[in-house]
Amino acid sequence: TQFDLKDLIIEVIDQLEHKASKRDVEIIFDFEEGKNYITSADRQKIYRVCQNLIFNAVKYNNNKGQVKVSLKTGKNNIQVDIKDDGQGIPPEDLKRIFERFYRVEKSRNKKEGGTGLGLAIVKHILEGHKSKISVSSTVGKGSIFSFSLPLVKNESQDQKAKVSQPV
Ligand code: ATP
Ligand code: MG
Numbered sequence: 001t002q003f004d005l006k007d008l009i010i011e012v013i014d015q016l017e018h019k020a021s022k023r024d025v026e027i028i029f030d031f032e033e034g035k036n037y038i039t040s041a042d043r044q045k046i047y048r049v050c051q052n053l054i055f056n057a058v059k060y061n062n063n064k065g066q067v068k069v070s071l072k073t074g075k076n077n078i079q080v081d082i083k084d085d086g087q088g089i090p091p092e093d094l095k096r097i098f099e100r101f102y103r104v105e106k107s108r109n110k111k112e113g114g115t116g117l118g119l120a121i122v123k124h125i126l127e128g129h130k131s132k133i134s135v136s137s138t139v140g141k142g143s144i145f146s147f148s149l150p151l152v153k154n155e156s157q158d159q160k161a162k163v164s165q166p167v
Helices: 005-022 043-059 105-109 118-128 155-163
Strands: 002-004 026-030 038-040 066-073 077-084 134-138 142-150
Touching: 002 005, 005 026, 005 043, 005 066, 005 077, 038 142, 043 066, 043 077, 043 118, 043 142
Parallel strands: 026 066
Antiparallel strands: 002 038, 066 077, 077 142, 134 142
């Protein structure tokens, strides 16, 4: 089904706002007003993907940290970046965090709950959409998780394109 990815992310952020403010973490959403962010995907599943990634970015952040979610459109896709300035992930763990039940030692010792399934589900869902999750992380600085979904060009834009085509 087709849906607006920007609206979905606004819903996810609204839902996580309470947890974020408890930790004094600020969530920023960066997108262009009036731009088309319609994608074609399973909305419920993509909701879970965004929820898992944004919640991780809040959960593994520092107090008073910041999470920045941004949307960038390319010719045929929309890229979602979820950036935090938290603890980061050591290189030796980075290759394993998408495995089921894998948790970095530090977070395992934390009171912070979690089963280590979130990212395995994220990876599985995105693979089902012919997409994939990528991550880059620096210990002590933070992490960025990214994925892309197809961009569905809206009719009015297509119409404009047709009109402006030289005869
Ligand atoms: P669950 O999501 O099932 O509640 P979880 O958050 O521990 O539990 P995942 O979301 O799969 O599980 O993440 C696996 C591990 O990767 C986490 O335990 C944590 O150690 C690490 N991790 C994930 N996201 C981040 C992040 N943004 N910053 C630092 N570490 C992270
Ligand atoms: Mg998680």
